[in-house]
Amino acid sequence: MSDTIFSKIINRELPADIVYEDDQLLAFRDINPQAPVHVLVIPKAEIATVNDIEAGQAELIGKMVLAAQKIAADEGIADDGYRLVFNCNQHGCQVVFHLHMHLLGGKQLRGLAG
Numbered sequence: 001m002s003d004t005i006f007s008k009i010i011n012r013e014l015p016a017d018i019v020y021e022d023d024q025l026l027a028f029r030d031i032n033p034q035a036p037v038h039v040l041v042i043p044k045a046e047i048a049t050v051n052d053i054e055a056g057q058a059e060l061i062g063k064m065v066l067a068a069q070k071i072a073a074d075e076g077i078a079d080d081g082y083r084l085v086f087n088c089n090q091h092g093c094q095v096v097f098h099l100h101m102h103l104l105g106g107k108q109l110r111g112l113a114g
């Protein structure tokens with residue numbers, strides 16, 4: 001897999017507003033936020049798309065959701081609610097080919113139709 005912007009953020013070659021980190025995951029604010037809270041949760045492992053997730057990585061993906069749960073609580077949006085989104089490939093409008101989960105909240109979100 002080629003180096004992406006997110007690999008550079010993991011390696012601290014590019015700056016980011018990091019809100020969560022552990023040995024397997026990193027989470028940082030989206031540079032072009034679509035909601036008052038817009039955080040990207042990524043695995044440090046290089047996984048290009050949802051299509052590339054392997055069965056043995058199921059726990060890692062679960063940890064991404066738990067990290068999002070914690071970040072939402074830290075950001076004060078857990079009770080009002082939020083949205084978790086994975087975009088995959090062209091029809092999903094994926095532009096960065098390092099797996100990431102969007103955490104969006106802090107306002108009333110609208111429908112998913114795009």
Ligand code: 5GP
Pocket residue numbers: 005014016017028029030031032033040086087093094095096097
């Ligand atoms: P995708 O459409 O691939 O699901 O979303 C990629 C997201 O990455 C977009 O929301 C975009 O704003 C965000 N993004 C792209 N480049 C950077 C960057 O250099 N830093 C940060 N923090 N976010 C980025």
